[in-house]
Amino acid sequence: MHDIRIHGSFHASSSAHVLRSSGVLAAAQLAWHEVSHYSLEGYSWLEQTVLAYYTRAMTALEPNLRLVWAKTNETATYLSGKCSSHLAWAWDRLPWLSEWLHAQVPEAVAHVAESLKELLVWLVQSCLLPALEHAGSAVQRGWQRWVDSCNGEASWGCLRDHLAGATYSSWLYLQSTTAALRDWALAALSGR
Secondary structure, three states, rough: OOOOOHHHHHHHHHHHHHHHHHHHHHHHHHHHHHHHHHHHHHHHHHHHHHHHHHHHHHHHHHHHHHHHHHHHHHHHHHHHHHHHHEEEEEEEHHHHHHHEEEEEEEEHHHHHHHHHHHHHHHHHHHHHHHHHHHHHHHHHHHHHHHHOOOOOOOOOOHHHHHHHHHHHHHHHHHHHHHHEEEEEEHHHHHHO
């Protein structure tokens, strides 16, 4: 884990004195220490228990999952055999049903239904599909970057290093944001 140290220039500044004397700096360092401590404990617990529980669960559930899969396939085959004659009958009657609906439904309702259909097709083609493609490619790029950064090995050690780096970056961002807010508050108070 990265050791968080505040840079010497920050300690030397008058704002560091203000933060220290107000207790904000000590509180932030204490909070950071607590978050880091409990994050490491949680990670250690996950590392020790998740693999063991996953192995036990798969050992216990695998025979049942295979049985469920086999029974689902048998049921689907049985239903398709029983329903094929009914589906063929319905398919033969479909043109008649379409003509009957066209004769019974008022033109305005049909027009509204057609407009809704066109709207849904447009939403799916213009919004949903591009969004799904973008999300899929973003996930794939993110995964590839992670695998590349781990030299092709997706291990707990690499994940720990990434989490530590993200935590460290978050801490630096918090420090920078605090400094910017402090500078803004001092400027606002001094009337600049």
